[in-house]
Amino acid sequence: MAHFARLASVLALISALVAGVTVPGADTPLFYFVATGPDAAGVNFLPVQLHGGSPNYSSILTGNGPIGKFFLTQGVLVSIDPSGSTLYPRPVVNSVLTANGCSTYGTLGFVPGASSNKCARYSTFQIQSNPENAQLGAKLTLNWVGGFYVCGVNKEVVYKVSPGDGPMECTPIDLYTVPVVE
Numbered sequence: 181m182a183h184f185a186r187l188a189s190v191l192a193l194i195s196a197l198v199a200g201v202t203v204p205g206a207d208t209p210l211f212y213f214v215a216t217g218p219d220a221a222g223v224n225f226l227p228v229q230l231h232g233g234s235p236n237y238s239s240i241l242t243g244n245g246p247i248g249k250f251f252l253t254q255g256v257l258v259s260i261d262p263s264g265s266t267l268y269p270r271p272v273v274n275s276v277l278t279a280n281g282c283s284t285y286g287t288l289g290f291v292p293g294a295s296s297n298k299c300a301r302y303s304t305f306q307i308q309s310n311p312e313n314a315q316l317g318a319k320l321t322l323n324w325v326g327g328f329y330v331c332g333v334n335k336e337v338v339y340k341v342s343p344g345d346g347p348m349e350c351t352p353i354d355l356y357t358v359p360v361v362e
Contacts, residue, residue, distance in 0.1 A: 201360045201361065201362050202251075203251055203253075203260070205253060206251040206252065206253050207251070207252040207253055207254065207255065208251050208252045209251065209359055209360065210249045210250065210251050210260070210359070210360035211249070211250055211251065211357040211358060211359050211360055212227045212228070212247060212248065212249065212250070212357070212358045212359075212360060213227065213228040213248065213250060213320060213355040213356065213357060213358075214226065214227050214228075214317075214355070214356055214357075214358045215227075215228070215241055215330065215337075215353045215354070215355055216353060216354050216356060217330065217351055217352060217353035217354070218351060218352075220351070221330055221351040221353065222335075223241050223330050223335060223351070223353055226241040226242065226335070227241075227247045227248070227358075228240075228241065228247070228248045228337060228355065229241065229242075229243060229244075229245035229246060229247055229248060230245055230246055230247075230248045230259065230262055230269075230290060231243060231245040231334070231336075232245075237259075237262075237269060237289055237290040237291070238274075238287050238288070238289045238336060238337075239287070239288040239289065239290070239336065239337040240334045240335055240336050240337065241330055241334075241335035241336075241337065242334060242335045243334060245262075246262040248260075248290070249360055250357075252307070253268070256270060257270065257271055257305045257306075257307070257320075258270050258271075259271075259290050261292065265292065267292035267293065268292065269290035269291050269292045270290065270291065270292070270302060271288060271289070271290055271302070271305050272288075272289050272290065272291050272295055272297075272300045272301065272302050273285075273286040273287070273288060273289075273300065273301040273322065273339045274286040274287045274288075274289050274295070274297055274299075274300060275297070275299035275300065275301060276299060277298065277299050282298075282299035283299065283345070283346065284326075284340065284341035284342065284345045284346075285338060285339060285340040285341065285345040285346030285347075286299070286300075286301070286338065286339060286346070287336055287337065287338050287339075288328065288337040288338065288339055301322070304322060304323045304324075305320065305321070305322055306320075306321050306322075306324070307319065307320055307321070307357055308320075308321050308324075310356075316356070317356035317357045317358060318356065318357045319354050319355065319356055319357075320354075320355040320356075320357075322339055325341060326339060326340055326341040326342065327339070327340065327343075327352055327353075327354075328340075328352070328353050328354065328355055329347075329350035329351060329352055329353060330350060330351050330353050331346075331347045331349060331350040331351075332347070332349065337353075337355070338350060
């Protein structure tokens, strides 16, 4: 009987350790975004890092920035601010102003409140469950069109409506959720 009690306590401890970390008031447990792409891109399983400083962060896949921790609250994607602020930065595509209006591409960033960038895109970030197996994570999408790319030496995350938009030395990637366990 004592053996059964020890086994039950070990199983309870394991389930407590594996449970996802949550933020009070969040709709989801915390998760990371992890990149997948062609092997030649060298980004498979690299987590999105928040580069820069509070309040404006850009997203990169290499370097020494803090790894982003994300969650949904009231249906809106936000991140934990590495500086410790309780203003949760939300995602933004930093489109640029061109002679023809706002570009159809931009770096993926995270800002609390609003950006001074008049072309910034905030809304309609979603996570889409994997249709084959929801346990495999969910993919980050924006407006259900276009896609994410990794560009440059720092492997910066860029959103493009069409592959020919913006920087040309880029590789398409997907960003999938992975639960945070601590």
